[in-house]
Amino acid sequence: MYLRAPGLRVRPLGEGWVAYSGLSRESHLLNDESVAMLDELDECEPRSAREVAERLSGEAGMSVDELLAIMTDAWPTLVEVGLVRELPAAGTA
Amino acid sequence: MLLDPLDARWLALLTASPPAALDDWSLEDWQRCVRVARRLRLLARVAHAVRRQGAWPVVPAGPARQLQAEHELSAWRSDKLRWALDRVGVALQGAGCPRVLLKGAAYMAQGLCIAAGRLPSDADVLVPRDALAHCQALLAEAGWREPELDAHDQRYYREWSHEVPPMHHDLHPVELDLHHNILPPVGRHQVDAGLLFARLEPSGWPGWQVLHPQDQLLHSACHLAYDSEPRERLRDIVDADGLMREFGRTRADFWPGLVARARELGLTEPLWLVVTLAVRWMRTPVPDPVLVELGAVSPPAWRRAWLLPLWQRLLAPVDPDRQGEWRQDLAALVVLVRYHRNRMPLRLLLPHLLHKARRPPADDPVKALE
Amino acid sequence: MRSGMASAPMPRLCEVAASEVFQRLNGPGLDLCVGALNVRVHSNVRSLADQVQAAYGQFPASHRAPWIDLHLNVVLRRQLHRWWKPQVDLWHDGRLLFEPFPAEAALPLLEWGMNWLIARTRNDLLLLHAAVVERQGFAMVMPALPGSGKSTLSAALGLSGWRLMSDEFGALDLGERRFRAVLKPAALKNESIGVIRSFAPERARFGPSFPGTRKGTVAHLAASADAVDRVHETAAPGCVLMPRWKAGSPTTIEPVAPTMTFSKLAFNAFNYAVTGAAGFEAVAHISRSVKAWQLVYGDLDDAIRELDVRWPGLIEPPTGV
Numbered sequence: 001m002y003l004r005a006p007g008l009r010v011r012p013l014g015e016g017w018v019a020y021s022g023l024s025r026e027s028h029l030l031n032d033e034s035v036a037m038l039d040e041l042d043e044c045e046p047r048s049a050r051e052v053a054e055r056l057s058g059e060a061g062m063s064v065d066e067l068l069a070i071m072t073d074a075w076p077t078l079v080e081v082g083l084v085r086e087l088p089a090a091g092t093a
Numbered sequence: 094m095l096l097d098p099l100d101a102r103w104l105a106l107l108t109a110s111p112p113a114a115l116d117d118w119s120l121e122d123w124q125r126c127v128r129v130a131r132r133l134r135l136l137a138r139v140a141h142a143v144r145r146q147g148a149w150p151v152v153p154a155g156p157a158r159q160l161q162a163e164h165e166l167s168a169w170r171s172d173k174l175r176w177a178l179d180r181v182g183v184a185l186q187g188a189g190c191p192r193v194l195l196k197g198a199a200y201m202a203q204g205l206c207i208a209a210g211r212l213p214s215d216a217d218v219l220v221p222r223d224a225l226a227h228c229q230a231l232l233a234e235a236g237w238r239e240p241e242l243d244a245h246d247q248r249y250y251r252e253w254s255h256e257v258p259p260m261h262h263d264l265h266p267v268e269l270d271l272h273h274n275i276l277p278p279v280g281r282h283q284v285d286a287g288l289l290f291a292r293l294e295p296s297g298w299p300g301w302q303v304l305h306p307q308d309q310l311l312h313s314a315c316h317l318a319y320d321s322e323p324r325e326r327l328r329d330i331v332d333a334d335g336l337m338r339e340f341g342r343t344r345a346d347f348w349p350g351l352v353a354r355a356r357e358l359g360l361t362e363p364l365w366l367v368v369t370l371a372v373r374w375m376r377t378p379v380p381d382p383v384l385v386e387l388g389a390v391s392p393p394a395w396r397r398a399w400l401l402p403l404w405q406r407l408l409a410p411v412d413p414d415r416q417g418e419w420r421q422d423l424a425a426l427v428v429l430v431r432y433h434r435n436r437m438p439l440r441l442l443l444p445h446l447l448h449k450a451r452r453p454p455a456d457d458p459v460k461a462l463e
Numbered sequence: 464m465r466s467g468m469a470s471a472p473m474p475r476l477c478e479v480a481a482s483e484v485f486q487r488l489n490g491p492g493l494d495l496c497v498g499a500l501n502v503r504v505h506s507n508v509r510s511l512a513d514q515v516q517a518a519y520g521q522f523p524a525s526h527r528a529p530w531i532d533l534h535l536n537v538v539l540r541r542q543l544h545r546w547w548k549p550q551v552d553l554w555h556d557g558r559l560l561f562e563p564f565p566a567e568a569a570l571p572l573l574e575w576g577m578n579w580l581i582a583r584t585r586n587d588l589l590l591l592h593a594a595v596v597e598r599q600g601f602a603m604v605m606p607a608l609p610g611s612g613k614s615t616l617s618a619a620l621g622l623s624g625w626r627l628m629s630d631e632f633g634a635l636d637l638g639e640r641r642f643r644a645v646l647k648p649a650a651l652k653n654e655s656i657g658v659i660r661s662f663a664p665e666r667a668r669f670g671p672s673f674p675g676t677r678k679g680t681v682a683h684l685a686a687s688a689d690a691v692d693r694v695h696e697t698a699a700p701g702c703v704l705m706p707r708w709k710a711g712s713p714t715t716i717e718p719v720a721p722t723m724t725f726s727k728l729a730f731n732a733f734n735y736a737v738t739g740a741a742g743f744e745a746v747a748h749i750s751r752s753v754k755a756w757q758l759v760y761g762d763l764d765d766a767i768r769e770l771d772v773r774w775p776g777l778i779e780p781p782t783g784v
Contacts, residue, residue, distance in 0.1 A: 007740070009740060009743060009744070011744075011747040011751075013721040013722050013725055013747060013750055013751060014720050014721035014722055014750075015720060015722065016720075016721075016722040018722070018725050018743070018747055018750075020739075020740060020743040022172075022739075022740060023176060023179075024176045024264075025169060025172050025173060025176065025736060025739055026736075027729055027735075027743050029722055029725070029726065080180075080264065081264070082176060088186070120529055120530060123530075124530070124531065128534065128556045129556075131556065131584075132556050132557065132558060153530070154530075155501075155529070155530030155531075155532070156530070158532075158585070158587045159532065159584070159587075161586075161587035162584055162585050162586040162587040162588075163584075163586070165586040165587060165737050165738060165739070166586050166737055168739070169586075169736065169737040169739060172739075411557045412557060413534065413556040413557040414534070414536075414557065415557055416536065416538055416552070416554050416557065416559070
């Protein structure tokens with residue numbers, strides 16, 4: 001389950017995007033896909049990867065499973081650099 | 094020339110209540126304050142105190158930009174520390190042992206007054222000795238790397254020290270110091286870590302605990318008393334004063350039994366030292382019964398006669414217009430010898446110091462600007 | 464601030480005797496107002512007086528600043544052995560910085576120390592690693608990138624009617640989002656020194672050359688009187704220019720994408736990370752609201768002519784923002 005990090009700032013810049021995380025204090029250049037993922041997340045209401053893929057599949061013109069596969073590698077990076085927060089799976093501390 | 098901390102108006106500012114007036118400060122007063130406080134790494138705390146008092150509008154432009162600059166630096170370092178510990182906490186989730194924050198991180202996690210305006214560069218974490226190896230492995234998996242050490246240094250850390258070599262991570266500017274005790278196990282003063290772990294408390298950060306408030310003060314005290322480079326560490330006295338003021342006010346179980354606990358852990362002399370200096374320089378309000386108890390365990394008069402002036406000389410700020418202070422250098426040398434004697438028995442100390450001397454000095458941390 | 468009454472113009476360092484400069488250094492201190500900050504230099508090293516006089520020639524000789532941001536002291540080490548070569552130390556607020564330098568290299572030590580401290584103590588500003596020149600109130604920001612030749616180019620621009628604000632620091636006030644000067648002598652290295660000497664043989668004033676530094680030979684080009692006199696004038700961001708010197712290349716100026724601009728400014732700054740959200744917003748704003756250009760050139764005169772001609776177009780704001 002994922003949440004958008006608090007204090008996140010995303011700005012369009014020409015063909016790309018720049019983002020700032022208040023959590024990690026880092027700035028990153030992002031592509032459209034990552035920004036779309038961030039856009040579908042909420043700061044308070046956790047969403048699963050599948051939910052995000054479902055929301056995006058219409059726009060992306062891809063099946064949910066295709067999208068899930070593409071996004072798999074992106075999640076750990078987004079978490080590591082402080083753009084996304086990951087909640088532990090239900091049932092663990 | 095050594096400055097008397099009592100002369101520093103800005104030092105009183107850190108604890109002033111009701112807030113001291115700042116509008117009668119001359120530019121010269123501010124100049125002195127900025128130079129000395131920055132050197133002592135207390136400038137961001139001064140900035141915080143000024144803001145807290147709502148006195149920012151009366152600060153002239155020159156000092157204001159220096160206070161602002163230091164505030165930004167402090168905020169950045171503190172945020173980076175918080176973030177690094179967030180990731181360390183995730184890495185150690187499966188460790189199955191208590192994870193304890195020490196020093197600055199602990200103060201931040203508890204939201205204490207002295208959490209503001211800090212300049213942390215290390216994250217200090219305490220875990221039980223028998224969980225150490227497992228924790229190191231989990232951290233290594235998460236990208237925390239220990240420096241490459243030769244066999245001697247490895248042995249130093251593994252057998253003689255109370256901490257593992259500082260760990261680094263590519264994505265974090267803070268160093269991670271993993272401890273299993275607050276003092277080295279082969280030193281002359283040994284603390285039973287089990288006693289510390291028996292009284293842990295939750296912090297404001299999930300998954301992290303802190304020492305009992307009394308133990309936090311005692312740790313702060315022994316951290317100062319047994320450190321190798323105590324010069325101008327007035328900020329440690331400021332911390333001790335802050336802990337005593339806040340816990341003294343918020344915790345009914347702080348003052349009673351404090352001296353007894355110090356005796357239990359073998360830390361009466363550091364406690365005596367830190368309380369004496371805090372009362373002298375920060376006018377910390379310590380209840381009389383505690384002072385009486387402390388008096389009963391204080392070092393004998395002949396020892397106090399040289400120990401107290403030595404520490405006063407060490408911690409007093411040096412005049413910013415002077416180049417060094419030989420009296421302080423001499424005092425520092427005495428403490429350095431004590432430091433090593435306290436950490437290791439002589440038979441281990443000599444080979445260790447020889448080894449340190451033979452190694453090439455670490456790279457100058459200063460990088461040339463282009 | 465000047466008083467209302469008419470007074471004789473303040474003498475500049477190059478107009479007074481070197482002994483007077485030394486008296487100041489060895490006494491009350493020499494105050495240098497470089498724009499965003501004031502520096503007070505003390506020293507007991509006689510040769511430093513001559514070096515400072517040459518490198519800071521156009522600065523006022525007897526300025527007394529009410530507020531000092533940096534107190535520096537360049538001190539001759541006490542020599543325990545007369546055959547040891549004399550060395551100097553740099554002190555800041557009673558703290559020793561760096562290793563000692565040979566006494567004859569006091570100026571490079573002072574400059575290095577000043578730059579190092581500026582980068583560490585002015586986190587209230589966003590400090591880009593860039594040269595900045597100003598024209599008609601607009602700043603042209605040249606990020607310092609390897610092989611860019613930005614020092615040579617900005618020095619030449621400063622000698623061609625453009626106002627040099629800084630050779631090293633793009634100091635942005637985060638509130639006003641305007642650039643402030645951090646005007647110091649430009650440290651030119653190796654071939655650059657010769658290039659600038661030939662570029663403007665009458666106007667270019669250098670301090671002594673220091674061979675054998677980590678970067679080779681270094682010499683300091685003094686700022687012009689105009690640049691010194693206007694050190695408090697700020698400038699709005701006008702454009703970003705990324706120079707690249709390439710032997711024999713014709714002068715070309717091509718647009719650069721905003722994301723590239725962001726990278727080159729943010730990830731090459733001294734203290735971008737420390738300025739947090741404010742720094743992020745400022746760099747994003749600059750990257751969006753001004754144009755960025757890649758300049759490739761082989762001939763300095765030609766490059767400057769081209770920049771002159773194309774200037775109005777360079778600072779035109781991007782459309783559709």
